[in-house]
Amino acid sequence: MLVKEFSPQKVWMARLDPGIDLMEALTGFIVENNITAGHVFVMGLVRKVRYAYYNIETNKYQEMCRSDQYLEIIQAAGNISIREDQPFAHVHIALGDSDGRIFGGHLLPGTIVEVGEVTIHSFGGPPMERVFDPKLNMAPWTK
Numbered sequence: 767m768l769v770k771e772f773s774p775q776k777v778w779m780a781r782l783d784p785g786i787d788l789m790e791a792l793t794g795f796i797v798e799n800n801i802t803a804g805h806v807f808v809m810g811l812v813r814k815v816r817y818a819y820y821n822i823e824t825n826k827y828q829e830m831c832r833s834d835q836y837l838e839i840i841q842a843a844g845n846i847s848i849r850e851d852q853p854f855a856h857v858h859i860a861l862g863d864s865d866g867r868i869f870g871g872h873l874l875p876g877t878i879v880e881v882g883e884v885t886i887h888s889f890g891g892p893p894m895e896r897v898f899d900p901k902l903n904m905a906p907w908t909k
Contacts, residue, residue, distance in 0.1 A: 804887050
């Protein structure tokens with residue numbers, strides 16, 4: 767098991783503007799603020815969503831939904847680490863529709879928020895780093 771200890775540093779809370787790409791906004795903020803270790807949490811409403819499921823049998827992300835309907839963000843949560851020498855947010859999203867169904871997966875660019883409330887926690891200490899593993903076709907924490 768790979769374990770590192772961190773100390774809490776800062777907490778940011780923000781409201782996203784309507785029409786903004788959620789993944790781009792999160793990535794832009796963590797890069798701009800050089801957050802190399804942390805957590806991110808989001809609640810709100812999306813007008814368009816893209817998410818994927820990692821299919822272990824094919825070693826590929828399989829896009830599950832590209833919806834152009836309003837959906838509630840029940841919870842989007844993820845971690846912040848380093849990938850290819852840059853701060854990187856790995857975020858999963860759970861969404862609810864008007865029938866009360868909940869679904870979700872790996873958040874992809876192209877998810878457009880109508881309302882977004884974000885909390886980001888940064889941690890001090892040596893960051894977790896992601897390195898591409900060709901067997902898995904993904905970049906898990908490796909050091």
